[in-house]
Amino acid sequence: MIPQSATQVEPLSLIKHTSLPEDWRVQLREAYRTPQQLLSSLGFSAEQQKLMLADDQGFTTLVPKAFAKKMRPHDPTDPLLLQVLPQAGEAIVDPSFNDDPLEEARFNPMPGIVHKYQGRALLIAAGHCAINCRYCFRRHYPYSDQKRARSEWQQSLSYIEQHPDIEEIILSGGDPLALTDPQLFELITAIEAIPHIKRLRIHSRLPIVLPQRITLELCQRLENCRLTCVLVVHANHANELAIDVAQACERLRQHKVQLLNQSVLLAQINDNLASLKKLSERLFDLGIMPYYLHLPDHVAGTKHFFVSLERGQAIVAQMQACMSGYLVPKLVREEPGKLSKTLYSPA
Numbered sequence: 001m002i003p004q005s006a007t008q009v010e011p012l013s014l015i016k017h018t019s020l021p022e023d024w025r026v027q028l029r030e031a032y033r034t035p036q037q038l039l040s041s042l043g044f045s046a047e048q049q050k051l052m053l054a055d056d057q058g059f060t061t062l063v064p065k066a067f068a069k070k071m072r073p074h075d076p077t078d079p080l081l082l083q084v085l086p087q088a089g090e091a092i093v094d095p096s097f098n099d100d101p102l103e104e105a106r107f108n109p110m111p112g113i114v115h116k117y118q119g120r121a122l123l124i125a126a127g128h129c130a131i132n133c134r135y136c137f138r139r140h141y142p143y144s145d146q147k148r149a150r151s152e153w154q155q156s157l158s159y160i161e162q163h164p165d166i167e168e169i170i171l172s173g174g175d176p177l178a179l180t181d182p183q184l185f186e187l188i189t190a191i192e193a194i195p196h197i198k199r200l201r202i203h204s205r206l207p208i209v210l211p212q213r214i215t216l217e218l219c220q221r222l223e224n225c226r227l228t229c230v231l232v233v234h235a236n237h238a239n240e241l242a243i244d245v246a247q248a249c250e251r252l253r254q255h256k257v258q259l260l261n262q263s264v265l266l267a268q269i270n271d272n273l274a275s276l277k278k279l280s281e282r283l284f285d286l287g288i289m290p291y292y293l294h295l296p297d298h299v300a301g302t303k304h305f306f307v308s309l310e311r312g313q314a315i316v317a318q319m320q321a322c323m324s325g326y327l328v329p330k331l332v333r334e335e336p337g338k339l340s341k342t343l344y345s346p347a
């Protein structure tokens, strides 16, 4: 059965925006850091909150107001709320769900680099994010060990210099756009100086959850970069893509940054045709091409979001039957020891 709320998408014009500080760093400081703050902002009474609160299992709540404002007040099933609110389901213990299902620790040649696939390497540019997504496969990642001091980038950069087969650097994290512009520009300049690198890819959820991060300075730096720049954003539901996000995307596109999206297929949030169709259509309107739809990983504490491979394939088959081919994302799963992500055809 499809929960009604997951299929309803607010028209852009209905999403209300009270003014937020222009400076994204101020917004980040003012983000909600407890479920109570978040739920109070959505109008839930103390009584209702008591029923909704659950242990956060050591993964703290973090939600920028720009994201919270797109949630429907008084709706405990809101698909944006459920991505960030600790739920009782996080306490479910299942031995097939563990802390490092992708065995990334094994492919970490040194702290800060994941070099698993040919031609491209992930550089962990920042240890933190602007939002904490409850389904995150990195929720157990030892970020404190990976704390990125400038001097540590140097190690990662030397590794890249010594591997001429790497042509593309993927800035990941955490969230690389959680760095300030001066920090990020320093890193980009260093990568640009490595002759065998051709492309710079940034994986970030900030353009979606805190779109004011897309400063003019950032766009200009990416446009002036020697490398071809691709920004892969992360949105899971059309309601995330309100007018402030559209403006950030417009600015990026004006500065010739290619935009792609990756989503995670999540129970309670987007695991139905109507939600994913609306998401793809809205992404395309914003100039973002749907890229990947990730099957959820077996991450401890995320079983309540799990969607099976078979269900994923069935939903993508439904999408393919009624949508333009370029609006249908590739259904993928990351499996340890493979040469690339595993692509699953619709069934």
Ligand SMILES: *Cc1c(COP(=O)(O)O)cnc(C)c1O
Pocket: 114, 115, 116, 117, 120, 121, 122, 170, 334, 340, 341
């Ligand atoms: C997903 C991923 C990439 C990028 O893979 P593409 O298929 O090129 O998008 C690179 N390295 C790692 C470790 C990844 O998980």
Ligand code: SF4
Pocket: 128, 129, 130, 131, 132, 133, 136, 137, 138, 173, 174, 175, 205, 234
């Ligand atoms: S923004 Fe990405 S890396 Fe950060 S918590 Fe969310 S899913 Fe995980």
